[in-house]
Amino acid sequence: MRDVDIGARLKAFREAQDLSQRQLAHVAGVTGSMISMIEQNRTSPSVATLKKILSGLKISLGAFFEETPPDGMKWHFTRAELGEINPEIKRGAPPEAAKAISFLQVGGAGTSALQMLYEHYPPGADTGPELYSHEAEEAGIVIDGQIEITVGSETRLLNTGDAYLFNSRLAHRFRNPGNTPCIIVSACTPPTF
Structure with a gap:
């Protein structure tokens, strides 16, 4: 299982939607300092907290951690x-x-x-x-x-x-x-x- 930089990934998704940390915090119902600390990898969010933040980005937890599948991959068996x-x-x-x-x-x-x-x-x-x-x-x-x-x-x-x-x-x-x-x-x- 490969390591995922949650902070960098959150920052990339936030910036892709052209949101500031404060704006994301507001729509997600968390503090701006929470977003900042996560993006700097100074704290690890619980599943519930991360879901709350991702709801502000309209991204599912699964999509947040999804690795890019090979082109055309549709069926999963193993x-x-x-x-x-x-x-x-x-x-x-x-x-x-x-x-x-x-x-x-x-x-x-x-x-x-x-x-x-x-x-x-x-x-x-x-x-x-x-x-x-x-x-x-x-x-x-x-x-x-x-x-x-x-x-x-x-x-x-x-x-x-x-x-x-x-x-x-x-x-x-x-x-x-x-x-x-x-x-x-x-x-x-x-x-x-």
Whole structure:
């Protein structure tokens, strides 16, 4: 897995849209100093914070980390096609050590109307204290373990074999309250995560 310079990439996307750090901070609902610190690689954003910032750029997390696929590449069949999109893990921290959630994406974010993820939540891992939202619908099946999902003001505990489907425009978060890892296979359409 190659290292990604999150700060440089964020700056490039921001400048491509001709936005100042202050303008991006305003539309994303974060501070200008947060944008500056991320761009200088002086802080590492959580998944929820990075999604919030990227929503101001109208870019999905998957598209932000997407490597340019070879021309004409459309179909994805092998495990080698799964790409990590969590910034904490892309920096090389093993999921168990950082309690980081692994989001392995099938194919590239910009190549399909559907985004499919293989998600790994270590015990105690969560998507952060803030609920987040994005312009899509998402669904998933708990393959192993348990996950607590909050959507709006409602919270449910799902176990192996349980499934979910909700409008991602509603603020939500995921948390593994168990003592074992949780594995989820999920899909999002359009691919805005």
